[in-house]
Amino acid sequence: MQKMTDSELVSVIMQAKEDAAVYTGEFMRENEKFLSAYLGQKNFEFKATPDQSSVVSTDVFDVVEADMPSLARVFLGSGDIMSFSANTDSPLELQEAEDKTKFVNWVIRNQPESYKTQIDWLKDAEIQKCGVVKYFYDESTDVEQVEFKGVNEEEILDIIESLRGADVDKIDIAEQEEDTELQVFDVKFRVTRVKKKISIINIPPESFLITKNATSKHDADIIGDVSHKTRSQLLADGFPKSLINKLPAYANDDRDSTINQIRNDDQDGDMGDISINGWATEKVQIYDLYAKVDFDGDGIAESRHIMISGNVILVNDYFNHRPYAMLSAIPVPHKAIGRSRAEVTYPTMLEKTALKRGLLDNIYQANAPRNVVHPDVDLDDMLTM
Secondary structure (H helix, E strand, O other): OOOOOHHHHHHHHHHHHHOEOOOOOHHHHHHHHHHHHHOOOOOHHHOOOOOOOOOOOOHHHHHHHHHHHHHHHHHOOOOOOOOOOOOOOOHHHHHHHHHHHHHHHHHHHOOOOHHHHHHHHHHHHHHOOOEEEEEEEEEEEEEEEEEEEEEOHHHHHHHHHHHOOOOEEEEEEEEEEEEOOOOEEEEEEEEEEEEEEEEEEEEOHHHEEEEOOOOOOOOOOEEEEEEEEEHHHHHHOOOOHHHHOOOOOOOOOOOOOOHHHHHOHHHOOOOOOOOOOOOOOOEEEEEEEEEEEOOOOOOOOEEEEEEEEOOEEEEEEEOOOOOEEEEOOEOOOOOOOOEOHHHHHHHHHHHHHHHHHHHHHHHHHHHOOOOOOOOOOOHHHHHOO
16 A cells, blocks of 8 residues: 555545534534523524513533632642652652653643633533643743843843853844944844644634544544644744745634624624734644544554645644543543533522523513503593502
8 A cells, every 4th residue: 555645635634624623513513502501692492582581590600610729629639730750769850750740740730821721621621512721832932122222242242142042042133223433233033933832722612623432542544623824823932934935824713603792792792713814924824733533654543743734734743642632510420521510500500590581581571561541531630650
C-alpha cells in the first residue's frame, strides 16, 4: 500500500469530521436547549402567547448554582491536583517528585486564568452534556514596541542590553530621529519575544468534535476542536506566510450552532466575527484534529495530529496523545458523553413553568373578570374602577 496523498488525507478527515457529534443534530440542539433553560430565556418550549403569563421557572439555574460550591470545594480545594512519588529513597528522586507535584499544581491552579478556566469547565459539565478543556504546549511570537526620547549612542547600547531576556528573539530599531544639535536620538525599538508556556483553555461545546457514540476519547476515530484565528495569530504561531495566504477566509455557515447567540442574548446576541478589514485581522477557520488514520499505508491506523483549514493541511504529525479532558456531571456507562444536571432537571422545569403560568393566568382572570353588562347600566360608570 502507498502513502496517502494530501488530497486523500483531507477527504478522509473531512468525512470523519462530518460524522462527528458537532454543529447540527440532536446533540447540539440539546445543548442549545439546556443553556437557554439555564439562562431563563423564553425560547423553545417556554414560549407564551401575548395574553398569557410568560413566567419561566428557574429550576435549571437553581440546581446548577446549588451544585457549584460543592464542586468548587472538590476541584479547587487546598489538596494537590495530583502528586508524584519516587521509586527509591534517593534524595534526587524524592526532590524530583516533590518538584513535579508543585509544578503541576502551579500550572493548573496558579495561572491568572486558572479559576475562570476551571469554573467554566465545571459549569459546562453541569449545563451542557459535556465540558471540555484542552491542554498543550504553546509557543508563539509577540511583538512589542518600546520608545525612548533624548538618548545618546551609549544609552542606546545600554537600552538594547536591558531589553534582552530569555524570551527575547531579536531587537530591531523601528524608527530613529536624530537631534544633530544636542546629539541625541528619539528611538523606537521593536522587541520580538517568543512566548513558551503550557496552556489550558476551555473548548465551547459548539466547537468540540468527537466521533458519534464513542465510548471514550481514546477509542474515538476523531477528536478535536474548531476555532477561528486571524492570519496574524497564525503567523505568530510560526506558520509561514506563504502557507497562510493559501487559507480561505472564514464565512459564517448557516449550519453553525446558534448556541453562541443564545449565550450572548443579553448583549444583543452573536454579532459574528467583526474585525477591522485587512490581511492581518482576517479570520480563517481551523480544525485541530487528532485522528486514527493509516497515513503511511502499512495497513495499521495510527494516531495523528492533523490541522486543516479548507483543503490546506497545516500540520500532519504522528501524535499518540489526545490533549482533552472531558467531564460530564452524570457519567453514562460506555459513553464518552454523559448527561448534565440541566438535562435531568429540564422536565421538572417544564412542569413547574406550566403550573406557574396556569396559576397566574387563573389569578389574572379572577382579578379582572369578564362582565356581562345590562343595557340599563351606564358604561362610563362600569369602566371606572
